Amino acid sequence: MKIIYNTVLYASLLVFTVLWLSSYTHHSAIGIDHDQQVESGVLHYYYRLNWTGHGSVWVGYGSHQTSANPNRKLEKLDPASALLKPVKPLPDSATVWNRLGFWYINSAKPTPIFWVGVPSWIPILLPLFLILLGKHRKRSGGLSEGSL
Incomplete structure (x- = not known):
């Protein structure tokens, strides 16, 4: 399930980035x-x-x-x-x-x-935030009661 979630996040980041860059001319x-x-x-x-x-x-x-x-x-x-x-x-x-x-x-x-x-660059922030949040949680070992 995590692979699908990450694939969707990276795909949406790619699509939103392409649409952002093209949104000034097309x-x-x-x-x-x-x-x-x-x-x-x-x-x-x-x-x-x-x-x-x-x-x-x-x-x-x-x-x-x-x-x-x-x-x-x-x-x-x-x-x-x-x-x-x-x-x-x-x-x-x-x-x-x-x-x-x-x-x-x-x-x-x-x-x-x-x-x-x-x-048009604002929609990029949501998948980027979720990707960075996932990487941070992976590095820190997830959320613990003390980190809330």
Whole structure:
């Protein structure tokens, strides 16, 4: 079990590092799409973990509404991804905090949208911390009552 745990940690560190380094020039994302019938048509939701191409990683969802099409079946759950796609430029309205990688977007109109963004190097810290913690515990022989 420990081998699987360590493999997952090192693999996530590698993936997060590659996505971090590419996040300044390319867009990558993983998530799911979901369609919902509403009175005036179809509301398409998309939930994403999104490396934007501007040095930040966003977590959240967006949506857009279209008119109902009887020939198109609603997608209840549709996996979605993008890897190393070209990037659109930042809007001129981007603040200094946005340019540093920090974002917060929350709006209900015209359609629901919610995003929280942090600099793309921050996700690397979690697997790195867990790897270093495991190495420290291995060196010190694990936790003892006196070390708490």
